[in-house]
Amino acid sequence: MTTERRTAILEAAARVIARHGVRGLRVADVAAEAGVSTALVYYHFKDRSGILRHALAFIGDRADRYTAVEDDAAGGPPADPRQLLERTMLLEFQDLPEVRENSTAWGELRAHTVFDPELREELAAAGAAWAAEVAGLLGGLRPGAPAADLTAAAERLTALLEGLSMRWLSGLLPLWHARELVREAIGVEIGRLDRAAGSPAESPARPAPALPFLN
């Protein structure tokens, strides 16, 4: 089956990206990793950026299928909303090859987009979906909270997660510490939602900045 070969190449590409980054990807490396010739890689994916596009899509798909292996994994009962949120956000922080691979690749993708806007759309969509999911989970937890507050909290949490992920992958932050900070951050944001329940929005009509470079 031809599809299997394609998949094998994409898996190889994912491993190569995890090791050397998007910009460190060499077509010859991918071929070697997959145990095929470079020519075959070109045959299936046209050119280097074709490989990249398909590999990133492949990685994106795979990310949805993480096995939710967690602290209380051993077939625990469907957790309460808070635990569900924690689990979801902590999925990225597991030292398993597949997870590391995906996480690394996504980090690379984000970093790469700073210089090459080509993939911006795709990233924006994925990011928005991810933020919406977190906002939804937060909403399930504090049904009374205004949508704007939920959205802002989700944006902060997901951005934090990206920052922590990079630190972990760089070896600057031990995994358990990253996980702890994520859990605490969730607690902090939930606390904020509770306090904000009574008081009006903290940042009402934002005055337009007078200085253009702050826009």
Added chain:
Amino acid sequence: MTTERRTAILEAAARVIARHGVRGLRVADVAAEAGVSTALVYYHFKDRSGILRHALAFIGDRADRYTAVEDDAAGGPPADPRQLLERTMLLEFQDLPEVRENSTAWGELRAHTVFDPELREELAAAGAAWAAEVAGLLGGLRPGAPAADLTAAAERLTALLEGLSMRWLSGLLPLWHARELVREAIGVEIGRLDRAAGSPAESPARPAPALPFLN
């Protein structure tokens, strides 16, 4: 003066890094940007990684000297602690060439360290200093708070900042929104410090995870 030429080349390198990233840096580009020959660049910096090392050090030095241009910049009086913290954290979020350049280069450095540990030490030191500074400012704001809480809050805030910075630089997040999220995050963390004042630590003795990949 020879030093001027060296500096000119480093400035050129900083601009090139801001445009194409660490891994996108071409020696010929640096030379062209500085208006000199490639041979001269090699003469002054030995090889490509020499250029890189010096350029990153140069950028790091420069980051300390940001002019604190802010909303209330026009010669306002020495602000209160809260404003001081906000200003410090928002320094990275200004659409000025120098700031963008530094921010981009640091982001690249962080991303690059995922694959190349060579610069990890330097990054770790800079990150620790930065976190300590933020923790200090938070401490000035809430003198009663336990040091551990201040540290954790600072870690979350700085990691958030890195995540938001990348989103801004990628064009995924408008500058004003990034700034707003930073300000809110500061508020949220301060709120947490206030609430935590009475109650005991939220995450006491953390049980060692049973599963190795969560460590």
Added chain:
DNA sequence: GTCTATACAAGGATAGAC
């Protein structure tokens, strides 16, 4: 110190046989 010219290596991509 600075340049021009060039050697040399790596990597992307294709031709053509099987």
Added chain:
DNA sequence: GTCTATCCTTGTATAGAC
């Protein structure tokens, strides 16, 4: 579909004149 062999561009680095 898959391979071997090869081309060609790009990028690092050096030689040698001024």
